[in-house]
Amino acid sequence: MLRLPLYVRALSQLQAEGTDVVSSHQLGKRLQMTPAQIRKDLSYFGRFGKQGRGYKVQFLLQELGEILGLDIRWNTCLIGVGRLGRAIINYPGFAPEGFNILAAFDSDPGQVGTPIRNLSVQPMKDLEKTVTDREIVIAIVAVPAAQAQMVIDQLVKCRIRGILNYAPVAPQVPMDVVLRNIDPVLSLQSMTYYLRDQTEAEQASVKTTGRGKGPQPARR
């Protein structure tokens, strides 16, 4: 499921490039996945292509968009209007994809009332009423790590159903709330496993052949 948006992104690019039909091999090359994995992922959601014929880009794009709910507008709010929060409000990529930030909150009284883009920062005590009145479904959390769990607990109480968390913590939410973490350190750490393996393979090859393939990281 986490991969489907990546398919959509790649298919959109293919469509923009004028490609009508794409094979699982071509998609796999673009997404660093095996053709078998691609076929397996897509077959889980229905029969999108015919054996040996490839996938019709426009049709697959539309189907995946519906599966992912990309045809829906999602009312969204932001908690925390520090440097990161302001960058998020000003990020031009959300609205065209259906994610509309309708309200912004901050616990700092000095921030309350400040205008940011087309919004006025609201105090946290307004959270529940605003979420209900504006039918907000998703919250973006950009508060310091120490406050994140408390803020997320408040959001859960207000019946927010999806949370995009930028704080570098692993917050706890009930099973019926969907949480995604945006954390560059986690992404880097998920690479180093593969890089370390390459490094060790190369170090082994240094031992036998006397040369490696590239620079080596240093042990800490």
Add this chain to the structure above:
Amino acid sequence: MLRLPLYVRALSQLQAEGTDVVSSHQLGKRLQMTPAQIRKDLSYFGRFGKQGRGYKVQFLLQELGEILGLDIRWNTCLIGVGRLGRAIINYPGFAPEGFNILAAFDSDPGQVGTPIRNLSVQPMKDLEKTVTDREIVIAIVAVPAAQAQMVIDQLVKCRIRGILNYAPVAPQVPMDVVLRNIDPVLSLQSMTYYLRDQTEAEQASVKTTGRGKGPQPARR
């Protein structure tokens, strides 16, 4: 593999809270996963716990850290010093985790030579020499979408082995280069599948019971 850093994050928090032993149930609750999935993930890398005894937090943390290469320093560079790039250089979370940004590059001659933190922005023509001389293994890409693939091709030529891409595109890299994308829209889109399902279940329940559980998103 993508989940291991999340385990490390959760275990670090448990350790900070003074927890010595944790069960797969407790870990699962924290990470929104089933205990079976946790046991399966961890058993893939070795026998970390005994049936019914739980996992020793400190031991598991150390083992996973070694598996992920978290004990290694990774020399890193940044491409693109716009608003996002500057936020990345000033992000305090990288260095303590072993990711040291040693150089910053930009294609804009007006940016070259500008001091940012302890670095001086370099022109793109210095890329290959600096990557080799400073033994840089990972690059962080924070350039506009239209330039991302070109910049990433240059990085691949310089034998960069891991790329953290912030541009909202799905770039293509050879199989032996590890790519991770930081893209809040992709993360939001990977939630909406689940939210849409809930929404449709609730709409069904509205039909039968006359009331829903919370606000509904609107079709676009």
